[in-house]
Amino acid sequence: MGKIQEYSVLRVDLTNQTVKRETIAGEKVEKYLGGRGLASKILYDEIDPKVDPLSPENKLIYATGLLTGTAASTGGRYMVVTKGPLTGTIASSNSGGFFGAEMRFSGNDMIIFEGKSDKPVYLSIKGDKAELKDASHVWGKKVNETTDMLIEEFGDDNAKVSCIGPAGENQVLFASIMNEKNRAAGRTGVGAVMGSKNLKAVVVKSDENKVNYDKESAMEVVRKQTKMLKEDGVTGEGLPALGTKVLDNIINSSGLYPTKNFQFGTFDKTEEVSGEALVEKGYLQSNKGCYGCPIRCGRDVKLPNGRAGEGPEYETGWAFGADCGVDDINAITEANFLCNELGIDTISAGTTIACAMELYEKGYIDKEELQNGPELNFGSSESIVYYTKQLAYREGFGDKLAMGSYRLADSKGHPELSMSVKKQELPAYDPRGVQGHGLNYVTSNRGGCHVRGYMISPEIIGAPEKLDPQELKGKPEWVKIFQDLTAVIDSVGMCLFTSFALGLDDYREIVNAGTDFNYNSDELLQVGERIYNLERKFNLEAGISPKEDTLPKRFTEDPLPDGPQKGAISKFEEILPKYYEERGWTPEGQISQNKLNELGL
Amino acid sequence: MKVKVKLYSLFRLNLKTSEVNYEFENTATIEDLIKRLDDDFSGYFSAKLLNSSEIKTGSIILVNGENIFHIDKLKTKLNDQDIVTLFPPSAGG
Numbered sequence: 117m118g119k120i121q122e123y124s125v126l127r128v129d130l131t132n133q134t135v136k137r138e139t140i141a142g143e144k145v146e147k148y149l150g151g152r153g154l155a156s157k158i159l160y161d162e163i164d165p166k167v168d169p170l171s172p173e174n175k176l177i178y179a180t181g182l183l184t185g186t187a188a189s190t191g192g193r194y195m196v197v198t199k200g201p202l203t204g205t206i207a208s209s210n211s212g213g214f215f216g217a218e219m220r221f222s223g224n225d226m227i228i229f230e231g232k233s234d235k236p237v238y239l240s241i242k243g244d245k246a247e248l249k250d251a252s253h254v255w256g257k258k259v260n261e262t263t264d265m266l267i268e269e270f271g272d273d274n275a276k277v278s279c280i281g282p283a284g285e286n287q288v289l290f291a292s293i294m295n296e297k298n299r300a301a302g303r304t305g306v307g308a309v310m311g312s313k314n315l316k317a318v319v320v321k322s323d324e325n326k327v328n329y330d331k332e333s334a335m336e337v338v339r340k341q342t343k344m345l346k347e348d349g350v351t352g353e354g355l356p357a358l359g360t361k362v363l364d365n366i367i368n369s370s371g372l373y374p375t376k377n378f379q380f381g382t383f384d385k386t387e388e389v390s391g392e393a394l395v396e397k398g399y400l401q402s403n404k405g406c407y408g409c410p411i412r413c414g415r416d417v418k419l420p421n422g423r424a425g426e427g428p429e430y431e432t433g434w435a436f437g438a439d440c441g442v443d444d445i446n447a448i449t450e451a452n453f454l455c456n457e458l459g460i461d462t463i464s465a466g467t468t469i470a471c472a473m474e475l476y477e478k479g480y481i482d483k484e485e486l487q488n489g490p491e492l493n494f495g496s497s498e499s500i501v502y503y504t505k506q507l508a509y510r511e512g513f514g515d516k517l518a519m520g521s522y523r524l525a526d527s528k529g530h531p532e533l534s535m536s537v538k539k540q541e542l543p544a545y546d547p548r549g550v551q552g553h554g555l556n557y558v559t560s561n562r563g564g565c566h567v568r569g570y571m572i573s574p575e576i577i578g579a580p581e582k583l584d585p586q587e588l589k590g591k592p593e594w595v596k597i598f599q600d601l602t603a604v605i606d607s608v609g610m611c612l613f614t615s616f617a618l619g620l621d622d623y624r625e626i627v628n629a630g631t632d633f634n635y636n637s638d639e640l641l642q643v644g645e646r647i648y649n650l651e652r653k654f655n656l657e658a659g660i661s662p663k664e665d666t667l668p669k670r671f672t673e674d675p676l677p678d679g680p681q682k683g684a685i686s687k688f689e690e691i692l693p694k695y696y697e698e699r700g701w702t703p704e705g706q707i708s709q710n711k712l713n714e715l716g717l
Numbered sequence: 718m719k720v721k722v723k724l725y726s727l728f729r730l731n732l733k734t735s736e737v738n739y740e741f742e743n744t745a746t747i748e749d750l751i752k753r754l755d756d757d758f759s760g761y762f763s764a765k766l767l768n769s770s771e772i773k774t775g776s777i778i779l780v781n782g783e784n785i786f787h788i789d790k791l792k793t794k795l796n797d798q799d800i801v802t803l804f805p806p807s808a809g810g
Contacts, residue, residue, distance in 0.1 A: 348775075348806070349765075349773060349774070349775050349776070349805060349806025349807075350774075350775045350806045350807060350808045353727065353805070353806065354726060354727070354775070354805065354806050354807035354808060355807075355808065355809065357726070357727055357730065358726055358727075358730075358807070359809065360809030360810060361809065362725075362726050362804075362807040362808070362809055363807075363808070363809040363810075365725045365726070365802075365804070366725070366777060366804055366807060369723075369725075369779055369782055369802045370779065370782060370784075371782050390725075391726075392725060392726065392729050392730065392735075395730055396730075413809075429809075430809045430810070431810075566810060567810060570810055572808075572810065573808065573810075576777075576784075577775055577777065577807070577808045578772075578774060578775055578776070578777065578784075578786065579774050579775050579808065580774070581774075582772075582784065582786040582787075584786075584787045612810065613808075613810070616775070616808050679782060680779075680781060680782020680783055681782070
């Protein structure tokens with residue numbers, strides 16, 4: 117038998133409560149790798165892109181990457197792919213930890229959930245035995261409680277649990293799926309789809325490692341790449357020391373740290389809430405890593421009141437912090453812990469509350485609507501904690517927050533105050549300060565998002581080379597390559613953070629070493645391009661118009677009012693036509709027949 | 718000429734210093750400033766920021782919020798009351 121080529125699939129029919137095994141042929145794997153790419157292909161082939169995301173006709177796919185569970189550095193990731201309820205686009209959300217590797221060890225490279233169970237269930241995988249079990253006793257329980265209870269019931273402390281919390285059950289449109297309590301498939305509302313299917317969790321423990329790859333040739337490459345990751349200043353020293361929160365001061369000093377729902381580009385209390393502050397205040401306990409990771413950017417944090425958990429990451433700290441005008445790191449961290457326990461995407465939760473604060477301060481939300489909840493003023497640390505809880509349970513005003521900022525602002529007649537693209541909330545970089553990154557927001561296939569093509573790396577950090585953030589020339593080409601390469605990394609099952617130190621040739625080398633495939637670098641990048649175009653095709657057929665490739669008008673009409681980038685606006689409209697051309701799309705944003713033929717779509 | 722230097726990330730944590738103020742008699746560039754810092758902190762700054770007299774990939778040197786890469790790199794001239802912000806190679810996301 118050859119090394120990794122086919123994909124072993126578990127197909128779980130929730131309506132009829134059946135589980136069966138199938139295989140995906142090697143040709144399809146060669147064209148789409150695994151993870152995000154292969155699961156997107158299966159979703160595209162098996163559902164009508166127009167289905168209601170929360171109906172039984174939608175499917176939910178857990179997919180390990182091509183190299184997940186091998187020795188590849190950071191090769192432990194899994195992807196959840198479905199049609200997203202927040203955006204209506206294809207949704208895929210990636211998570212680390214150890215669950216993905218355990219799933220792969222068990223011989224289940226992918227799990228396809230279809231239909232809807234008539235009562236709460238969870239999928240139990242014990243060695244070769246996979247079965248649906250009753251989950252009534254954990255329905256309503258938080259992520260941490262569910263995880264502990266299911267591990268005890270399973271009878272093996274080494275079992276890994278991926279589950280939803282109350283937010284997923286209540287179909288909060290940005291509910292996450294959490295594994296090992298603190299790792300999140302956070303964005304795009306994959307947890308709401310899981311909840312709509314009455315599926316609470318997946319518990320897995322392998323009895324032997326079934327990943328069949330060439331360890332010897334892979335290890336040679338892994339040793340080299342681990343050394344590269346260890347010796348690189350970013351992945352070897354910066355990320356291990358401060359985690360992602362090293363970015364607070366970088367982005368604030370550069371003038372694109374979104375503050376008070378993106379009304380400003382700097383936050384004067386950043387020093388209080390930064391990654392450095394977490395260390396200096398003594399809250400950081402230790403750093404930790406995911407499966408196979410030499411970087412170890414995760415952090416265990418303990419607050420003075422004794423509450424402990426993982427986080428906050430940069431995005432989370434910003435969403436509940438600067439974006440809500442809050443400078444209380446205890447409240448920010450508490451809101452983060454709540455999101456993990458209740459199963460909520462921290463970026464959308466924080467930015468939706470920030471949007472509500474602007475609506476409230478401008479008089480578009482009445483005090484009565486808050487039903488005795490705290491006033492939604494910028495700077496209110498009480499509000500971020502209170503409303504995070506409320507939205508997970510859809511209690512009081514939380515029921516409106518649970519729909520995300522776009523639907524909330526739209527219901528008040530002010531959709532322009534939702535800082536979102538395709539109804540998904542934007543992350544922690546003001547697009548007026550980074551022109552390429554703004555173009556990436558606009559063209560991201562899962563709506564407002566920074567990890568579909570992280571242009572902050574060249575435009576602010578300077579890796580692999582430093583680009584002027586305000587320059588327009590060359591940016592469409594950069595964005596396209598970053599988006600295609602990201603699709604490759606997501607499908608291989610490695611962490612995006614490796615790309616600060618590794619390049620396309622390195623990914624080719626490890627893929628070829630671990631599998632029977634033999635790509636050259638152009639071919640591998642073309643796989644990424646194929647995946648990107650397939651996702652776009654899904655979205656177009658779902659009825660997402662290219663007119664939605666746009667930013668809230670705040671970014672194109674209101675110049676940044678403060679900081680070193682004062683006066684800047686987003687000029688994405690000037691470079692979008694060139695981006696379409698680079699992609700081989702029509703001037704209207706449709707994929708040309710030539711491009712479809714070239715990519716075999 | 719007075720220049721304020723703000724230190725973050727590993728500089729701040731390892732040197733237990735968040736800010737340094739320098740006075741230069743004549744004109745000075747970023748290169749001169751790094752020399753002064755090296756004198757005071759045992760060569761730590763060029764070790765982290767530079768790679769054989771080039772800016773190391775991922776190092777961020779800002780003058781009043783603007784990256785010196787887009788001014789005049791290490792030859793960027795400093796002016797009175799400038800604020801220089803230094804980050805060793807760092808990233809997140």
